[in-house]
Amino acid sequence: MKRTGIFGGSFNPIHNGHISLARQLKERALLDEVWLMVSPQNPLKRGADLLCDEARLEMAKAALQDEQGIVASDFEMYLPRPSYTWHTLQALSRDYPDRQFVLMIGGDNWQLFDRWYKADEIKANYEIVVYTRTPGDPGFIDISSTAIRQRIHDGRSIHGLVPDVVEEIILKNGYYA
16 A cells, blocks of 8 residues: 655745645655645635636746656645545545555644544544654745745745746736735
């Protein structure tokens, strides 16, 4: 059975910190693959800064094209809304019975995990890897998508914060300007 990590997020935009974290978690949790699950736009939380699903997915796929065992997934975009992690994991397990799915979440989300829909069922049925993003940790890259969007808005460079191909897509399309 392939151990597959599920790393969800809006990836608005995907940046080098996401990719570094996915690499580290793949190695440390002994995963065969990591799927970056690009979360669909929540119609109740539509913000001006959130790019459409297709644009965020395009950037994630481009960023990961040369990564071994780390891929961008649009699986959640085809599920009924609202998108709950329990439903996603159940659908993944049904559609990919040859895989063992491992949920990867940040320490901030773990603190709120008991409020998640079907949290007890998730804990009982899936392995969960909790990661912290603490400055000073080896391999920690202190980057946030919010800061990247702000830099673009302010006309500042994002070179080195996102993969070159993502920077090209953002500049070509005028995203976040």
